[in-house]
Amino acid sequence: MSKGKATAAIVGPGNIGTDLMFKLIRRSDIIEPRYMVGVDPTSDGLARAKRLGLEVSAEGVDWLLAQDELPDIVFEATSAKAHSANAPRYAEAGILAVDLTPAAVGPYLCPPVNLSFNLDAPNVNMITCGGQATVPMVSAVSSVVPVPYAEIVASVSSRSAGPGTRANIDEFTETTSNAVEAVGGAERGKAIIILNPVEPPLMMRNTVFCAIPPEAGEPGELQDRLLESIHAMEATVQEYVPGYHLRAAPQFDPARDAWRGQARVFIPIEVKGRGDYLPDYAGNLDIITAAAARVGDLMVAHRLGVDTTWKSSADLGDLPDTTTMPQEAGV
Amino acid sequence: MGDMTIRPEDVPVVDREVTETEVLANATAAGGERDLRITDSTLRDGSHAMSHQFTEEQVRGVVSALDRAGVQAIEVTHGDGLGGSSFNYGFSLVDELDLIRAAVDEATQAKIAVLMLPGLATVRDLKQAHAVGASVARIATHCTEADVSTQHFGEARALGMETVGFLMLSHSTTPDVLARNARTMVDAGAECVYVVDSAGALILSDAQERITAVVEEVGRDGAQVGFHGHQNLSMGVANSVLAYQNGAVQIDGALCALGAGAGNSPTEVLAATFERMGIRTGIDLGEVLSAAEEVVRPFIPRLPWMDRSSITQGYAGVYSSFLLHAERAAERYGVPAHEILQKVGEYGYVGGQEDMIIDIALELAQEKELGDLAGSGVR
Numbered sequence: 001m002s003k004g005k006a007t008a009a010i011v012g013p014g015n016i017g018t019d020l021m022f023k024l025i026r027r028s029d030i031i032e033p034r035y036m037v038g039v040d041p042t043s044d045g046l047a048r049a050k051r052l053g054l055e056v057s058a059e060g061v062d063w064l065l066a067q068d069e070l071p072d073i074v075f076e077a078t079s080a081k082a083h084s085a086n087a088p089r090y091a092e093a094g095i096l097a098v099d100l101t102p103a104a105v106g107p108y109l110c111p112p113v114n115l116s117f118n119l120d121a122p123n124v125n126m127i128t129c130g131g132q133a134t135v136p137m138v139s140a141v142s143s144v145v146p147v148p149y150a151e152i153v154a155s156v157s158s159r160s161a162g163p164g165t166r167a168n169i170d171e172f173t174e175t176t177s178n179a180v181e182a183v184g185g186a187e188r189g190k191a192i193i194i195l196n197p198v199e200p201p202l203m204m205r206n207t208v209f210c211a212i213p214p215e216a217g218e219p220g221e222l223q224d225r226l227l228e229s230i231h232a233m234e235a236t237v238q239e240y241v242p243g244y245h246l247r248a249a250p251q252f253d254p255a256r257d258a259w260r261g262q263a264r265v266f267i268p269i270e271v272k273g274r275g276d277y278l279p280d281y282a283g284n285l286d287i288i289t290a291a292a293a294r295v296g297d298l299m300v301a302h303r304l305g306v307d308t309t310w311k312s313s314a315d316l317g318d319l320p321d322t323t324t325m326p327q328e329a330g331v
Numbered sequence: 332m333g334d335m336t337i338r339p340e341d342v343p344v345v346d347r348e349v350t351e352t353e354v355l356a357n358a359t360a361a362g363g364e365r366d367l368r369i370t371d372s373t374l375r376d377g378s379h380a381m382s383h384q385f386t387e388e389q390v391r392g393v394v395s396a397l398d399r400a401g402v403q404a405i406e407v408t409h410g411d412g413l414g415g416s417s418f419n420y421g422f423s424l425v426d427e428l429d430l431i432r433a434a435v436d437e438a439t440q441a442k443i444a445v446l447m448l449p450g451l452a453t454v455r456d457l458k459q460a461h462a463v464g465a466s467v468a469r470i471a472t473h474c475t476e477a478d479v480s481t482q483h484f485g486e487a488r489a490l491g492m493e494t495v496g497f498l499m500l501s502h503s504t505t506p507d508v509l510a511r512n513a514r515t516m517v518d519a520g521a522e523c524v525y526v527v528d529s530a531g532a533l534i535l536s537d538a539q540e541r542i543t544a545v546v547e548e549v550g551r552d553g554a555q556v557g558f559h560g561h562q563n564l565s566m567g568v569a570n571s572v573l574a575y576q577n578g579a580v581q582i583d584g585a586l587c588a589l590g591a592g593a594g595n596s597p598t599e600v601l602a603a604t605f606e607r608m609g610i611r612t613g614i615d616l617g618e619v620l621s622a623a624e625e626v627v628r629p630f631i632p633r634l635p636w637m638d639r640s641s642i643t644q645g646y647a648g649v650y651s652s653f654l655l656h657a658e659r660a661a662e663r664y665g666v667p668a669h670e671i672l673q674k675v676g677e678y679g680y681v682g683g684q685e686d687m688i689i690d691i692a693l694e695l696a697q698e699k700e701l702g703d704l705a706g707s708g709v710r
Contacts, residue, residue, distance in 0.1 A: 151418045153686050158476060166478045170453040190417060193450040197475045198679030207686035209418035248693045258422050266418075268690055 006300040009035035009064055009095075011086070012077035013045025013056075015162070015278060016100055016289055020075055021049060022276040023293040029309035030300050031293075035071055037064045061086050065093055072303075073296055076101060079164055080171060087123055096299060097123040098292050102171040108179040110135045111294050112236040119302045124295060127179040128172050129284035130154030130193060130206060132291045133244070137208040137267050138184030140233035144226050148262065149211040150186035152176065155194045157201035160282040169193065186210065204283035205247065208267040214255035217263020223252060230267060240294040240310070241287050243272030243280075365613035367580045367605070370404040370467075371397050371598050372559075373627060374434065375446050377589030378410035379652045380635050384424040387433045389630055393586065394437040396626045400618035402598070404467055404581075405441045407434040410591065410652055411683070412446035412471065413456040419685050420652075428463055435464030442466045442493065449479045451683065454486045461490045470516075471497035471527070473681045474504050477512035477519075484520035495557065495581070496521035499682045502532040502648055506544035513545045513556075523555035523581050528570065529652075529682060531563025531592055531645040538570040539577055546578035557581030560596040562588055563645025565637060567596030568604055575610060586619075586627040587634060592644050592651025594635025599623040643669040647676025656685045660692035670695055 008024060008031050010017045017036065024033045036049035041058040050056045057063040064071070073096040076083045083103035090097045099105060106123030109115060113136060118124055127135065134152040141147055154176070165172060173191045180189025196202050216222045230250055237244045247268040255263040271283030278285050294310060301308040373393055378385060390407060397405050409415030409427050416423040423430075434443045444467035445460040457468060468487035470480045477498065487494045496516030501509055513524040526533075526541045533541070538558065546556045558574035560567035560583070571582045584601045588594030599622070602614040635641070640654055649672050657675070661668035674691045 153419050153684075155684055155687075163478070166476075167481060169449050169479045170455075170482065173450065173453055174455075190414075192417070192419065192683065194681065194683040195450070195473065195476045195479065196679065196681050196684065197473065198681075202679075205687070205690075207419070209686075211418075247690060251689060251693075259418075264418060266686075266689060268686070 004304055004306055005030055005032050006072035006304065007032050007034040007069070008296065009037060009071035009074045010049075010077065011037045011061060011064065011074055012082075013038040013043045013049060014077060015045075015282075016077040016285055017075070018045045018048060019277040019285060020077065020100075020289040020293060021052070021054070023289055024296070025052070026276060027293060027311045028297045030304065030306065031073065031296055035064055035067070037061060061089065065089060071095060073098065073300060075292055075296065080168070091122055096303075098296050098299075099123060099125045100288060100292050102128060102168070102175040104175060104178075108183050109295055110139070110179070110183050111240065111291050111298070112136050112233065113139045113183050115295060115298060119299055124299075126288055126292050126295070127183070128176045129156070129204070129288045130172065130191060131176045131179045132287045133204065133206040133269055133271055133284070134176070134208045135179050135184045136233050136237050137230060137269065138180050138186055138189075138210060140229045141208075141210045141212065141226060141265060142185030144229050145212050145216050145222065147184075147186040147210045147212065148260075149188045149190070150180050150184060151190040151192070151209045152180060153192045153194065153207040154284070155196055155202065155205045156284045157204070157281045158195045158197035159201050160204070160278075160284050161195050201279075201281035203281055204271040204273075204287070206269040206271070208269065210265050210267075211259060211262035212265055214261065214263050216265070217252050217254045226250075226265065241271065241274070241290045243274050243283055243286065245270055245272075365611040367575055367582055367610065367612060368403055369598060369601055369612050369614060370406060370444060370557075370581060370583050371402045371585060372406045372583050372595060373397075373585040373587075373589050373598070374430070375406040375408045375412075376410060376583075376591055376595050377585050378408070378423075379591035379655065380589050380594065380631070380633070382655060383409055383416065383421045385430060387425055387429060390430045390433050391437050392626050393622070394434045394441070394443075396618070396622035397586075398438045398441045400622055401440075401614045402619070403441055403613060404444050405434060405438065406444040406446060406467075406469065407431050407465075408445045408447075408460075411451060412448045413452035413460055414447070415451065428459055431460055431465050432463040444469050444495070446471055446497070447483065448472070448683065449483050454483060457483065457487060458490065461492060466492055467495060468492040469495040469497055470521070471499050471682075472512075474498040474501045474509055474512055474527075477515040480516060481519040484516065488520040494520055494522050496524040497527050497559070498525060499527045499529045500648070500650060501526045501528055501541055502530060502537060506540045509541050510544040510548035513549050517549045517552060517554045521554065523557050524549055525557035525559050525581065525583070526574070526579075527559040528561055528567075529559075529650050530648045531561030531566065531641075531651060532648040533560075533570055534564060534566055535569060535573060538566070539573045542574045542577045542579050550578060555580050557583065559583040561590065561645070561651050562593040562596065562635065562637060563641050563651065565593075568600050571596050571601055572604060572608070575605070586623040587631060589627060589631060590635060590651070592635070592654050593637045593641035597623070640668045640672055643672045647673050649676045650680070650682045652682070653685060653688060656688045660688045664692040664696040666692055666695040666699060
């Protein structure tokens with residue numbers, strides 16, 4: 001890292017990698033996307049990156065690591081298997097890795113919850129799209145009251161779930177429920193994902209259910225503190241995912257025997273994509289690329305000892321029209 | 332009971348010594364010779380109608396009665412399949428693995444089946460069910476999303492389980508797309524693919540066209556086709572007969588129709604109807620009628636019925652298990668259940684999106700409030 005800037009490589013030129021490239025170009029002044037790497041010479045993503053001036057190759061990570069000037073940071077948007085194989089090689093080369101696959105080589109990271117503890121980690125994992133959308137809210141609740149159980153339901157449009165996600169849907173449920181516990185702070189977590197093919201495509205919609213103590217299920221000071229925490233978290237996430245919002249007010253249900261004597265809070269979240277490259281309904285992709293770019297920006301700023309230069313959408317104004325959804329995608 | 336005439340085709344030609352095993356395998360209690368297999372889902376789809384409160388005693392009673400009646404496949408799981416016990420779908424009273432274990436214990440000839448929905452349940456859940464004795468894996472996806480089930484069919488086959496694919500809300504896509512998704516499941520390892528009328532929305536020819544398309548697509552590979560009907564528009568049994576006549580050889584039912592929405596095709600009516608038609612199911616009609624009347628009927632809190640809400644589900648194409656959730660939200664937010672269900676249909680929500688019912692109830696409650704304000708002159 002020199003001259004107050006870091007160079008980045010994006011490994012995996014699919015929808016996620018491409019959207020991430022646009023976000024880094026537009027939103028960060030301290031990360032310069034320099035390389036885009038894939039394995040398919042006919043990839044649209046590689047061609048697009050090349051047009052934007054990146055150095056590209058279809059010869060994978062071998063090519064990347066053979067360059068005279070290695071990147072300071074690599075964003076990996078391939079598969080869990082690929083990242084598991086590549087991670088030790090990045091580490092050996094001293095390259096910071098932000099992992100957008102479910103490989104979870106490094107700690108799960110959700111920017112508003114646990115980035116500050118992990119600023120020096122050599123490798124961080126971005127959980128899943130559903131995790132990025134819901135873990136902040138589980139954490140908002142568990143920071144006020146104990147949460148013995150939290151359950152999240154992520155509904156995404158079929159068009160935004162690519163072949164990788166579909167072939168390994170268990171990875172989504174397992175990784176997300178693990179992060180609901182490890183990062184969200186629930187004693188036990190459960191995650192559910194639903195693909196909906198309706199046209200026009202649905203916006204990404206997530207529900208967070210948390211079991212909470214009976215007194216928090218009734219109106220009062222504790223419930224007010226919970227609401228305050230939930231709304232504060234909504235604003236924090238909006239700093240980097242402007243389309244993130246509660247679709248309705250959180251709903252509290254009083255304690256029931258069937259809930260082991262616990263009360264429940266229901267938090268409905270909608271994520272409208274911000275369309276750096278992908279369409280509005282792909283909020284699930286937007287939230288994970290936005291989180292990854294944000295994490296990269298903050299970790300680089302920390303290493304360089306400079307302030308973050310992140311530009312929010314409000315700073316950028318309207319962006320060009322988004323494309324229609326290409327073939328490859330993933331949540 | 333029924334037609335006791337012995338027809339020429341009923342008399343087996345024996346040209347070699349028959350082993351005891353073969354005799355047992357063909358005994359009536361084991362189903363005997365049959366033209367189709369009825370899978371009873373009282374203890375799975377019926378779980379919705381029971382708000383997932385089945386007890387071990389009820390499960391033992393139902394399995395034992397079905398097993399005695401010669402039903403060869405009995406499905407036991409939370410209504411939403413393995414792992415369904417949750418805030419979103421309702422918590423089970425008894426851990427489903429305990430219920431599956433009890434069912435396996437009671438069955439002498441019937442196979443115990445489990446349902447799983449990828450995205451909700453994982454391979455780990457399937458392995459646990461297999462470990463306690465489940466031997467049929469029924470793997471369900473929305474009818475256009477079959478490719479999320481590939482890994483699960485592979486694992487189920489590797490475990491040595493019989494595999495069945497379940498294409499939910501089959502009314503919501505075309506026969507061609509349905510057939511393509513059936514192909515995906517068969518390629519992944521499904522031995523049978525069901526056209527699942529989750530909303531009870533298919534009306535006769537709609538069911539027939541879908542069965543025919545799926546049979547044409549996967550039948551040539553030796554894969555079977557099945558039909559799972561609901562009674563919301565009272566078509567469950569009629570559609571099942573049409574399905575058989577168009578090549579389906581596995582048909583789902585539930586005792587006393589105990590299932591989501593207006594309930595399933597009643598197993599006892601299927602057995603009686605097929606017997607009247609001379610179609611062999613291997614089920615003893617007298618035994619299955621007493622299973623419905625004496626075992627299941629007494630513990631049902633409310634018989635599934637075609638009322639305003641469940642008919643709306645059939646009409647608007649809404650996943651049947653949304654019914655009780657809509658009724659609860661209706662009560663909590665003071666809006667009509669059938670209006671919630673109508674909106675669910677309009678918005679195109681699919682199986683598993685029970686959380687959207689709360690969104691819709693809130694939306695309707697807000698509209699109502701604004702309407703009330705307007706009515707009282709407030710602008």
